[in-house]
Amino acid sequence: MVHSATTHLDVEAIRTDFPILHQKVNDHPLVYLDNAATTQKPQAVIDAISAYYQNDNANVHRAIHKLGERATIGYESARKKVAQFIGAASEREIIFTRGTTEAINLVAASWGRKFISAGDEIILSEMEHHSNIIPWQLLAQEKGATLKYIPFTEEGTLDFTQFELLLGKRTKLVAITHMSNVFGTINPIKRIISMAHDRSIPVLLDGAQSAPHLPIDVQHLDCDFYAFSGHKMAAPTGIGVLYAKRARLENMNPYQGGGEMINSVWHDRATWNEIPHKFEAGTPNIAGAIGLGAAIDYLQSVGMENIALYEQELTTYALDKMMALPGMKVYGHAPERGGAISFNLGNVHPHDMAQFLDQQGIAVRAGHHCAQLIMQKLDIAATTRASFYLYNTFDEIDYFVEQLKKAQSFFDF
Amino acid sequence: MNPEFKELYQDIILDHNRSPRNYGKLEGATHVLDGRNPLCGDHYTIYLKVENGIIIDAHFEGSGCAISKASASVMTTSVKGKRIEEADQLFKVFHEIVTGEADIEETFDSVGKLAAFGGVADFPVRVKCASLAWHTMHNALHGETNSTTTEE
Numbered sequence: 350m351v352h353s354a355t356t357h358l359d360v361e362a363i364r365t366d367f368p369i370l371h372q373k374v375n376d377h378p379l380v381y382l383d384n385a386a387t388t389q390k391p392q393a394v395i396d397a398i399s400a401y402y403q404n405d406n407a408n409v410h411r412a413i414h415k416l417g418e419r420a421t422i423g424y425e426s427a428r429k430k431v432a433q434f435i436g437a438a439s440e441r442e443i444i445f446t447r448g449t450t451e452a453i454n455l456v457a458a459s460w461g462r463k464f465i466s467a468g469d470e471i472i473l474s475e476m477e478h479h480s481n482i483i484p485w486q487l488l489a490q491e492k493g494a495t496l497k498y499i500p501f502t503e504e505g506t507l508d509f510t511q512f513e514l515l516l517g518k519r520t521k522l523v524a525i526t527h528m529s530n531v532f533g534t535i536n537p538i539k540r541i542i543s544m545a546h547d548r549s550i551p552v553l554l555d556g557a558q559s560a561p562h563l564p565i566d567v568q569h570l571d572c573d574f575y576a577f578s579g580h581k582m583a584a585p586t587g588i589g590v591l592y593a594k595r596a597r598l599e600n601m602n603p604y605q606g607g608g609e610m611i612n613s614v615w616h617d618r619a620t621w622n623e624i625p626h627k628f629e630a631g632t633p634n635i636a637g638a639i640g641l642g643a644a645i646d647y648l649q650s651v652g653m654e655n656i657a658l659y660e661q662e663l664t665t666y667a668l669d670k671m672m673a674l675p676g677m678k679v680y681g682h683a684p685e686r687g688g689a690i691s692f693n694l695g696n697v698h699p700h701d702m703a704q705f706l707d708q709q710g711i712a713v714r715a716g717h718h719c720a721q722l723i724m725q726k727l728d729i730a731a732t733t734r735a736s737f738y739l740y741n742t743f744d745e746i747d748y749f750v751e752q753l754k755k756a757q758s759f760f761d762f
Numbered sequence: 763m764n765p766e767f768k769e770l771y772q773d774i775i776l777d778h779n780r781s782p783r784n785y786g787k788l789e790g791a792t793h794v795l796d797g798r799n800p801l802c803g804d805h806y807t808i809y810l811k812v813e814n815g816i817i818i819d820a821h822f823e824g825s826g827c828a829i830s831k832a833s834a835s836v837m838t839t840s841v842k843g844k845r846i847e848e849a850d851q852l853f854k855v856f857h858e859i860v861t862g863e864a865d866i867e868e869t870f871d872s873v874g875k876l877a878a879f880g881g882v883a884d885f886p887v888r889v890k891c892a893s894l895a896w897h898t899m900h901n902a903l904h905g906e907t908n909s910t911t912t913e914e
Contacts, residue, residue, distance in 0.1 A: 375764055698827035700802060700891070701771075708767040717803060730803025730825065759771075760828060761780065 377710025385736035397643035427642030436566035448589035452576035467493035505532030505681035532681025588637030688737035769881030796909035797898030834895030
């Protein structure tokens, strides 16, 4: 039976926009299912970066020449696109970073160093990526603060009873993933934020897995900080975003010192540039920002609603087929989930599985997925993870599931 | 299936992975050491019983991928009955095999089953999987008490 989506999304047309997909790997057509790690780039993004370097390259801001003006317009209009993409009130609330990791580190360093002190508590969850754990560990060690973790349930959802108990007088921040890169769980963010805001506690969202796949409206969510990466949403590596409410940014210390982030400099002091420039020391990743702007244009031309619905159908289809395999163990059964599926099949070790799939042309990820707290709690060393994006097809999933069966019989337990 | 893949997962390796030899604790072991590959999560404990400079028994337990498990299993069968110096020599030869430095055809008679790991050389990321148990065995014999890790 040939399955096709009911969603209005022309996947064949989309696939022609991504040149990298049209190649053979180990003599098989490439099936790229490692999208939670990084995504492929459409021609429009590649062209935008290349056009910038061919026609407009110059340093941004302050240049009194035509190229500088074009570069600045390109860079700043990318900021506007980002603001509009996530529903920010103003582009001044958009800070360009290297990625989600740097965005979270920025908050830990600039906001955390100022507002966290000894005895304070920061609430994370046990399903966080290391990038939303380690910056807080470093801060907590420096300040003598404590980290508290919301446990996850067997389904891979947050335990709200425990969360309620963890919220206390010393809680200064809740930092949580919007969508788990292991379980695929889409956390009920509105509920988390209203519980925290009832106690005047700000909330940081790790949006690395949500911004690429779901329509995002930071004002509707009412989050205080939202961090995400370009490369997981069809943009280049080395560019990411920190969104923060304006009042928070105005109140924070600079992250790094250098050019661009200052107003006036004397021998012993300086005054800071206005936001967002206060947080962007040094020459930024101009081409990366322009590439991110082009990626946003591309995703919006398809429509984030369409992408979310299509991926939902792909995920449900894949889960149904995978769960039908004897010996299949899928980690994460949240009622609301995205297209990252972690699993183990029989006794086949994830690294052997990934090696087998690779030689059939399928790219998946095997390992702890930068989420060792999850692996420890599940008492497993690793999982294999397949993760989807708008260019994946139902045929690819059929092929993937066929190869899972072959892998199991090859390693034969 | 491409030839490199078949080389990597030879029948001997698949067999030792399915039915590991000398698996489980060894009572009366004189040398016990943990070996870990933190990035993969591979984790084995190597047990050796040495008397008068001879490894009279070798066991292992733990978990990891097929390559690491088969390698641990083959290692225990290879060093059993060998003098410590001979085990050291096998360790050296094994390392040359998985890094592609050994001429397997030429040394096949002396290395025997170890030759099955020649295919690892085409997959640089898997060299660590293949070497873990061997490094751990070597460190155990030479008085290391801290667990062995392949991340150096």
